[in-house]
Amino acid sequence: MGFDFVYLIEVVVGGLLSGVMYSLVAIGFVLIYKSSGIFNFAQGTMLLFASLTFVKMTENGIGFWTALFIASGIMVIVGVATEKFVMRPLANQDLLALFMATVGLATFQEGFAQFMWDSDVHGLQMNKFIDISLLDSNPIFISDYIPWLDLLIPRFDIFASLVAGTLIVVLAFFFQKTNTGMALRAVSDDHMAAMAVGIPLQKVWAIVWAVTGIIALVSGLLWAERVSVSFTLIEAVMKALPVILIGGLTSIPGAIIGGLVIGVGEKLGEIYLADLFGGQGIELWFAYFMALMFLVVRPQGMFGEKLIERV
């Protein structure tokens, strides 16, 4: 039987699209790491909290855009509060301690989010709110456009990619062209030097965490549509870890490419390699193995900064 080329394309495209979702989460991580060296383990729970808050609001009759607005506001507050009450008091401690603080934060948020709202699974269907053809639940049949390419692409994946892409472009613009963006890059390069030229460190960090909160909201909503809002959201999001680690903890383009690599790799592995390992569900660990193999060859990730230890 001939190799099903079209199926391969479908798998790859599917992988790319889900990879974009991973990238989005990864970017949140990278932002914070770049500007403060903190590995924010609480990124996943921020997603949960954001989407849970949003969903609870819409379920109680609040309109989509209003809820989005309020949720954004809440996430900004959460971000700033985190920086002020958790990160700042720990500023003079080593990175391991800061990481553990984010682990503590993650646990707290996980408990708090479900305590405040509830632990049920909530579905999210955006086409109930936004009436555009892209959110229609029918998949797009590529064969409608290219006769020989018999692929099915879920519309939502395209929508998610567009949203993610837009966000990435906005962020890129923000970093490269605006003053605040430049200040952020300065801070991530060298705190001391940034302070020396008068950049207000605390304000910059507050902004970073606020922006991360918003990213958490956007990615949370996109993910929620796919896997519903429940604490298992966190597990799905943990996959973003290999993404950042492949892309390099300090690189946004790395996060994007890493996401695509993992997305595609996972799908390919699941479909073509599963038989080799005699079991289903190798996607559980495949992403991590990919990252592992990659890191062994290049310990700082694709675009990460090489750690030159000065003695």
Add this chain to the structure above:
Amino acid sequence: MSDILKVENVTLQFGGVKAITDISFNVKEGEVCAVIGPNGAGKSSMLNVINGVYLPQIGTVTYNGVTRKTINPRDAAIAGMARTFQNIALFQGMTVLENIMTGRNLFMKSTWLEQGLNIGRAREDERVNRLAVEKVIKFLQIESIRKTPVAKLPYGLQKRVELGRALVAEPKILLLDEPMAGMNLEEKADMSCFILEINKEQGITTVMIEHDMGVVMDISDHVVVLDYGKKIGDGTPSEVMANQDVIDAYLGVSH
């Protein structure tokens, strides 16, 4: 006296920056050799090359008659090299005693199993090496702080502890990177005494990077001067001090 250390045509580059360009010098066994030069001249990098922490693009280091492009830092330690670092590389999570004891790790004979059970050779190891460490602690006059966590000590004392940790390994050659940086006059005098005594009493060759000219003139037998990664002076302290190139470098005459 023979040369214990020979550096030949070493060039070290980091990306586009040449830290060291074609440097050669010899160190005689038992001497105190000071490596001096303005900041950024490549002195620490030179030490790191000797020690095996950096790999030079060109050149070799001959130690104890064995010529190598580079040496694994661990092998260097086994071969009798010990060193201190410019920014103090003490183990911040441990006490003074524990830090200096780590310097004896090559003398430990017991396995981890014996150590976990605290039997046999493990107990002997601790006792025998503690004895050696106590000798150094007494020499450096740091008895009162032996159980203090190193992170709580002032800078000058940390540097002394670091010297102790290097010394306790019974090295043949001691590489000291700015052992007196940040010290006041009194501390410098103490440190100079320690270094001199180590060299004269125990015959340990010492290569030290140092900025204080007074100290260099007083205690070194041989001086090597670096500037912008190149060697511009090599000889006895008085020879080097009279060298016009050296004077120019320090006074900042433009190149």
Add this chain to the structure above:
Amino acid sequence: MIYRETGNFVTNYLKDRDIFSMTFDKVVVILGLLYLFLWVPTTSEYFLSAHVIPILAVGLATVGLNILTGLTGQLSLGTAGFMCVGAFGTYNLMLRVPDGLMSLPVALLLSGIAAGFVGVVFGLPAIRIKGFYLLVSTLAAQYFVWWFFNSYAWFLNYESSGVVAIAPKFYDYWGLGNLLGVDMQGYPARYLLALTICIGLSYFAKNLLRSNTGRNFMSVRDRDIAASVMGISVPRAKLLAFFISCFYCGVAGGIYSFLYIGNVDLMIYGVDRSFTILFMLIIGGLGSISGSWLGAIFVYEFPIIFTFIGDFIFQGAFNTAVVENVSNMVYGIFIIALLIREPGGFAALWGTTKQKLRMWPYPH
């Protein structure tokens, strides 16, 4: 009784290394051991089975994680995966090796060693990869181990439900129980086995901490370049740490399945278990063996006590979801608060208390 060190002079270097230097401490420890070995087995079965034995299991895993993360600085999220290897290993050894050759203590030991080797395999990347990047390796271990035992049903003896209850005969050590007329499957017997193992391994860990190996581990944690410059083999230290740590976790897993739950069940060794043990480690204090035990007790008992308060004072107002969420919040708050005020965790708090006791009634 005045808690003082006066008059207690050390006369040789070996004495300086005593774990308990004050007579008061020595007496307390001996009394404590007597209490644990002689009196506790006579307490209620419920107390043993629901409180003591599980804490022994998770506490041991915490000590294991401490060796890897607290002592050697290698971050690990794969703890439960290694526990899983221990549990499944013990089960398969007991099941498949002829009765005359195998007994529970031996099986626990051997499966621990197996877990140790698995740990070394996943620790190999640590030679190249540093810092947070290392998380991938232990997470890979966690997920891989779980998937492995889930996919190959042979390990569970093809039990379709996915859970295997442990047969009573597995508890007897070569017929010793019958000989002594003791019910080896009973909780007192299980407790004594767990206790012996935990005390033995904790003692071992404490010794390790204060020995050359422990110092080597800590030097790798603090400044690995300086460590290698002094002749310490950093790769060897890291791999040894992985081996010993995962050995502890494996044994802990065996204890958890065999002596606590009585089932071999994949579900209890998921990544959330790894996190729980990490919380125990952080709250207890990294680098301290006694801290690990304190942390384990706190994290394990809190939900139980909280539920009890709910039942007692609020008439059962707290359902399981509420308890779980509040517990998570509390763990999070404690971790952050401790990191801010007392990074050494409960162990440091306890140390400060003892310091104050030694000074009492003087303030300093």
